[in-house]
Amino acid sequence: MNERPSEAQAEKPVVIERRRPGRRSRKPAAPRPRFVTRRVMITGLAGYWGTRLALRLEQDPRYELILGVDTQVPTAGQFSRTEFLGLDVKSPMLLDVLTAQRIDTVVHLNIIHSKDKERMLDNNVLGTRHVLAACAEVGVKKLVLKSSTGVYGALPDNPNFLPEAWPIRGRPYHPYFRSYVEVEKYASEFLGRHPDLHLTILRFASILGPTADTALSRYLRDRICPTILGFDPLYQVTHEDDVLGALARAVEADFNGPVNIAGDGVLYLHRIIRMAGRTPLPIVTGLNFPILNTLASLPLVPLPPIEIDYLRYLWVAETARMKTQFGFQPLHTAEETVKDFATTRRVQRFAGADDSSDMGEYASAVLRDILEDPEEDDLHAS
Amino acid sequence: MRPEETVLESPEELERLDGARGPKRSCLATTKRGKPCRVPPLADADFCPVHFRSPAPEDDQPPEDEPAAGRDGDAAGPSGRERIVSELLGEVERLVRQTLERLHGSGILTGLNILELTATLRQSLGKLLPSMQFDVLRMLKDTLQSDYLDLDTWRGLAYVVRSALEAQLEQTRERFQGKAPTDEYGLDYAFYEAVRPLVTFMYRHWFRVETTGIENVPADGPCLLVANHSGVLPWDGVMLSEAIWEHHPQPRHARLLFLKWFASIPFIAPFLAKTGQVLACPENGKRLLSQGQLVGVFPEGIKGIGKPFRERYRLARFGRGGFTKLAMQTRAPIVPVAIVGAEETYPAIYKLDFVAKLLGLPYLPITPTFPLFGLLGFVPLPTKWHIHFCKPLRFNERAPSKADDYLVVSLLTERVRNIVQLAINELLRRRRSVF
Numbered sequence: 010m011n012e013r014p015s016e017a018q019a020e021k022p023v024v025i026e027r028r029r030p031g032r033r034s035r036k037p038a039a040p041r042p043r044f045v046t047r048r049v050m051i052t053g054l055a056g057y058w059g060t061r062l063a064l065r066l067e068q069d070p071r072y073e074l075i076l077g078v079d080t081q082v083p084t085a086g087q088f089s090r091t092e093f094l095g096l097d098v099k100s101p102m103l104l105d106v107l108t109a110q111r112i113d114t115v116v117h118l119n120i121i122h123s124k125d126k127e128r129m130l131d132n133n134v135l136g137t138r139h140v141l142a143a144c145a146e147v148g149v150k151k152l153v154l155k156s157s158t159g160v161y162g163a164l165p166d167n168p169n170f171l172p173e174a175w176p177i178r179g180r181p182y183h184p185y186f187r188s189y190v191e192v193e194k195y196a197s198e199f200l201g202r203h204p205d206l207h208l209t210i211l212r213f214a215s216i217l218g219p220t221a222d223t224a225l226s227r228y229l230r231d232r233i234c235p236t237i238l239g240f241d242p243l244y245q246v247t248h249e250d251d252v253l254g255a256l257a258r259a260v261e262a263d264f265n266g267p268v269n270i271a272g273d274g275v276l277y278l279h280r281i282i283r284m285a286g287r288t289p290l291p292i293v294t295g296l297n298f299p300i301l302n303t304l305a306s307l308p309l310v311p312l313p314p315i316e317i318d319y320l321r322y323l324w325v326a327e328t329a330r331m332k333t334q335f336g337f338q339p340l341h342t343a344e345e346t347v348k349d350f351a352t353t354r355r356v357q358r359f360a361g362a363d364d365s366s367d368m369g370e371y372a373s374a375v376l377r378d379i380l381e382d383p384e385e386d387d388l389h390a391s
Numbered sequence: 392m393r394p395e396e397t398v399l400e401s402p403e404e405l406e407r408l409d410g411a412r413g414p415k416r417s418c419l420a421t422t423k424r425g426k427p428c429r430v431p432p433l434a435d436a437d438f439c440p441v442h443f444r445s446p447a448p449e450d451d452q453p454p455e456d457e458p459a460a461g462r463d464g465d466a467a468g469p470s471g472r473e474r475i476v477s478e479l480l481g482e483v484e485r486l487v488r489q490t491l492e493r494l495h496g497s498g499i500l501t502g503l504n505i506l507e508l509t510a511t512l513r514q515s516l517g518k519l520l521p522s523m524q525f526d527v528l529r530m531l532k533d534t535l536q537s538d539y540l541d542l543d544t545w546r547g548l549a550y551v552v553r554s555a556l557e558a559q560l561e562q563t564r565e566r567f568q569g570k571a572p573t574d575e576y577g578l579d580y581a582f583y584e585a586v587r588p589l590v591t592f593m594y595r596h597w598f599r600v601e602t603t604g605i606e607n608v609p610a611d612g613p614c615l616l617v618a619n620h621s622g623v624l625p626w627d628g629v630m631l632s633e634a635i636w637e638h639h640p641q642p643r644h645a646r647l648l649f650l651k652w653f654a655s656i657p658f659i660a661p662f663l664a665k666t667g668q669v670l671a672c673p674e675n676g677k678r679l680l681s682q683g684q685l686v687g688v689f690p691e692g693i694k695g696i697g698k699p700f701r702e703r704y705r706l707a708r709f710g711r712g713g714f715t716k717l718a719m720q721t722r723a724p725i726v727p728v729a730i731v732g733a734e735e736t737y738p739a740i741y742k743l744d745f746v747a748k749l750l751g752l753p754y755l756p757i758t759p760t761f762p763l764f765g766l767l768g769f770v771p772l773p774t775k776w777h778i779h780f781c782k783p784l785r786f787n788e789r790a791p792s793k794a795d796d797y798l799v800v801s802l803l804t805e806r807v808r809n810i811v812q813l814a815i816n817e818l819l820r821r822r823r824s825v826f
Contacts, residue, residue, distance in 0.1 A: 165654035168674035169576055239657020243577045243664065275575055277661070322654065323670070 048074040049260060050112045052098050052140060053119030054091070055081035057221060058155065062116060062256050063091040069257075076110055078103070079119065098136045107147045114151040114260055115144050120192075126184045133188035134195075141199050144206065151207040153259040155252075158212045158245070158269055159186055160193045163322040169243075170327035173212070173267045181316050185224075193267075200266060209259040214271035214326060217346050218249025219353035226350065228315050229285045238291035240321040241279050245271035248341035248349065258337045268335045269326035274343040278320065284344075285351045473521075479528040480516065484509045486532060576679075578644065578667030586666065587636075593626070594633045597773050598732060602634045604780035610641040613680040613723035614783070616687040617714060618730055619706055619811050620695030623737035623756050625649070626771055627730045628668070631687055634778050646679050647687040648672075652753050673713055680721040687728075688714045690804075697754030699742060703734035704819060706812050712804035719794040719803070724783040727807050729814035732776030735825050737761070737768075774825050777818050781810050 049066060053059040054077025066072050067089055075091045077083065083093060096102055098119050106112070117140050123129045137154070144152050161171045162179030177197070179190045193210065200208050215225040225246070228234060247255075247270055255270045282289045331337050341349065487508060516524050562581060573579045594600050608614060618631055632645040648671035654660050669675045671688065679686050689695060694707035718725050739756035747755035761768025784807070793799045 165660075166651040166670065166672065168672045168678075169669050170674070170678060172674065237657070239659075239661070241661035241664075243573075275573065275577065277573065277577065277579075277665075280573075322660075323664075 047072060048076070048110060048112050049114045049116065050076045050078060050107070050110070051091075051116045051118060052078045052136075053117070053121070054093060055079040055083040056118055056121070058252065058256070059083075059116075059118045060087065061253055062118065063088060065253055065257055066260065067091060072260075074110060074112075076106075076112065078106070099132075099139045103139070103143050104147060107143060107149060112147075112149060114153070115140065115149050116153040116256060116260060117141075118155055118256075120155065120188065122185050129184050130188055130191075133185075134191045137192045138195055141196065141208075145199070145203050149206065151260070151263070152209070153256060154192065154196060154208065154210045155256070156193055156196075156210050156212045156267070157186070157189050158214045158271065158324060158326040159319060160190045160212065161324055161326065163242070163316075163318040163324040165322050167323050167325075169323065170325055171269070172327045173269060173330055181318075183316055186316065197267075204265075207263050207265050209262075209264045210267040211255055211259055212267055212269045212326065213252055213255070214245035214247050214269070216247050216249055216252055217350045218252075219349060221249040221252075223249075224315050225281075229282065229287055229350070229354075232287060233290045234282045234287045235292050235320075236278060236282070236289045237317060237321045238293045241277050242319075242321060242323050243275040243325050244278050244281055244343070245275055245325050246281070246343040246346045247271050248339065248346040251339040251341055254340065255331075255337055258335065262336060264335050268330050269328050270331055270337070270339070271326055271328050272339045272341050272343045272346055273328075275325055276343050276347065281347050284347045286355065476516075476521065476524050476528065479525070479532065480513065483512070483528055483531045487512070573665075574667075576646070576667060576669050577664035579665040582665045583667065587633075590629055590633050591637075594630055594637060597771070598626075598630060598776040600630055600634060600732075600776040600778055602638050602778045602780075604782075605634070605638040607726050607780040607783055608635060608639060608643075608685070609724065609783070610639070610643075611683065613683045613721055614685050615680065615714060615718045615723045615725050616645065616685070616728050616780075617725055617807050617811065618687065618689055618728035619704075619815060620689035620691040621698070621703065621730070622696065622733040622771065623739055623754075623758065623761075624769065624771070625689075625696060626736055627733040628687065628689065630733075630776060631728065631730065631778065635685070643685045645685045645687045647689075648676060650692055650753075652693070673717060676714070676717045677720065680717060680723045686723070690714050690808075693753045697739070697742065697756065699756075700734075700738040700740065704731070704815050706808055706815070709804050709808045712800045715800050715804045715807065716794050719786060719790045719800070722786045722788070722790055724785045725807055726783045727781040727810040727814065729779045729781065729811050729818055730776065731778075731815055731818040731822060732774045732825075735774045736771035738772075772826075775822070777822065779814050779818055781814055 049072050051059050051063055051066075054063060056079070059077060059079065060083055063075055063077055064087070066075050077088075077091050077093045078096045078098060079093070080095065080097050082095060094106060096106065098117075107115075117137060119136055119140075120133045121129060123132075141152065143149075158171065159181065160177045160179045161167065161175055162177070162181075164178060168175075177190060177193050179186065181187050181190065196208065196210055216223040217225050217229075225244075251270070251272060276284075279289050491508070516527065519527060565581075572581075608616070616631065618627065621627060628647045628649070632647060635645050636642045644667050647668045649663050649668050650671060653663055654670050669679065671692075676686060676688070690709040690713075691707040692710060698705075698707060715725070717723070737756065737758045737760075739758055741757040743755040743757060747753065758768060760770070784803075
């Protein structure tokens with residue numbers, strides 16, 4: 010394990026000083042030493058991805074500090090060594106925390122989905138801007154942003170596989186996706202200004218999995234899924250475990266710039282719906298009529314959680330960079346992911362969602378006292 | 392059945408034929424409307440082909456009586472025919488009895504009474520014309536003697552039908568459960584196989600496409616087909632890929648690059664994707680060619696497909712040479728393709744540019760059948776087509792470095808355009824008729 014040259018410096022008592030970003034890496038070190046992250050901050054710890062990423066990073070002893078920041082308090086007792094700090098990412102205190110805790114890696118997952126449009130944009134866009142600026146200011150080495158391939162926009166003239174260099178043309182009206190687009194636009198500008206900071210932007214294709222609550226899973230929640238009459242776009246799907254794998258890989262690797270993350274294979278939307286055991290309901294929408302589009306954007310009818318253009322046109326991303334430069338291979342193909350999702354949903358329908366086998370430490374210990382070691386059940390072996 | 396009054400040949404020809412044969416004769420029969428038939432009779436007969444009925448072998452009655460005999464049949468007196476019919480009937484009865492006994496043994500058809508069956512048979516036969524009785528009995532006898540009534544034959548047939556049905560059902564069920572496999576560009580193999588019969592029909596019988604120079608398409612490796620675009624609907628693309636499937640010794644799926652506009656058209660967009668076509672853009676073209684696929688482009692684009700009828704077979708501008716650049720970058724050989732016949736499938740009389748702009752369409756042609764006959768206007772005219780694959784243009788190793796040289800690209804584009812135009816001219820010169 011290579012030690013960073015700055016490690017000795019970092020060991021000294023903390024002095025809050027203004028450091029010019031990028032000062033250290035200007036030294037022309039011939040082979041750049043492998044960047045081993047030690048102290049990680051996860052914003053949005055209480056969120057689904059924040060919690061799961063923290064739990065995953067806890068397993069790795071290389072991360073000596075995992076600090077979670079969120080305004081919401083995560084469920085108590087689930088972390089073994091992750092520390093939590095109740096702090097808004099937009100708070101000026103963030104700078105102090107970053108320097109005091111000598112954070113070198115920030116995973117920004119504090120992108121929220123809320124009914125309050127203003128709050129969502131405020132938190133997602135301005136919060137991200139603040140985090141990026143703060144990280145550049147205090148000389149954080151690595152920043153990981155979670156984004157979506159939806160930022161490319163679903164447009165009829167998209168190539169079959171959108172490369173990372175493709176311009177960000179998405180103009181979604183849904184504030185949640187709009188915040189991604191705005192964040193991305195700011196991030197690309199930021200990337201130009203701070204070439205020494207490793208900013209990894211992970212653009213995930215539609216995420217699906219047994220537990221994650223995503224746009225696609227919300228779309229597939231009802232028995233009948235609205236589709237657009239006469240259109241059947243190809244979809245890429247990422248498994249929720251692969252999302253975590255990619256996040257962990259981004260924390261570990263030095264990668265600069267955006268990278269598309271998606272499971273192998275593409276599926277037609279109707280096929281996804283069929284595989285999930287749902288029924289597609291094709292709906293007529295205005296083809297090129299602005300009036301109809303405006304009407305559709307009014308909250309008169311319940312809209313699908315995925316925007317109409319994304320149900321109509323192609324927005325499949327090229328994953329060559331993920332496999333070669335980023336060095337990540339998803340464990341689940343698109344087909345497996347949808348099957349996994351469908352199976353879980355089917356089981357939930359029969360068994361109920363809350364049949365957790367976890368009964369707590371004390372009760373388990375009581376039972377362990379009287380039971381012999383259980384053999385591995387054949388069912389779970391596979 | 393043929394109509395009663397049929398003029399077989401043109402009147403002048405009939406006149407000439409009759410003059411050679413002597414006085415003008417006509418058929419002796421009367422038509423259903425009660426008028427005498429005016430059609431000239433066959434040689435050595437008194438009836439025209441409509442009223443002529445070949446006499447039964449044992450028939451000793453003159454043919455004149457036949458049409459007048461009506462549906463009652465001539466049950467008057469035992470004649471030679473009667474005897475034969477009753478003999479045949481006896482034989483059929485025996486065969487029926489035999490068959491039924493055989494079937495009895497196998498445990499099916501238990502409720503059937505042999506006597507009842509033969510009685511019904513006899514009764515029904517009585518309602519037929521004597522000559523028809525004979526035919527029916529002979530047919531029955533053949534049937535009974537053949538292995539149609541063998542139980543194993545039916546079992547085998549049922550098995551075949553059932554398995555075919557099951558396969559079909561399984562495929563449909565799989566489609567509804569979302570199991571149809573696709574490749575990364577969305578080519579749905581099962582869907583493609585399902586629509587191919589229509590394409591093959593259009594290729595073989597509707598347009599009767601004649602394809603030459605298929606050997607110029609390489610069997611593997613990247614290749615760029617550059618063809619002229621015409622007709623209002625892109626049937627030429629469909630026929631181009633079908634030509635390779637039909638005639639190439641090692642058929643490959645031609646990936647045709649379609650216009651951006653089609654990606655925004657309902658039904659058309661998923662149809663194109665499911666048949667393996669991709670959107671025309673440099674990214675897609677480069678990716679496909681570097682994967683070693685067969686790519687087809689129509690560089691004229693909208694300008695070619697939406698041109699008015701009077702400009703037919705005059706090639707429009709070949710875009711900005713994007714395809715040439717692609718081929719140079721990937722060193723994929725260019726095969727120019729000339730397609731003749733597609734221009735006349737929908738002769739566009741007038742272009743409603745204003746309405747098209749309002750509707751967001753690239754063009755809105757008025758053809759003799761569209762929009763006058765609505766959906767029927769989408770049926771192309773059955774013109775005779777000819778597709779010619781020209782000799783390929785291959786690139787040496789210096790080509791990729793010259794791909795950004797505008798002069799080289801434009802010169803090459805112009806050359807390809809000339810090859811296609813010359814080939815079209817040659818095909819037009821050879822063409823005898825549009826249909």
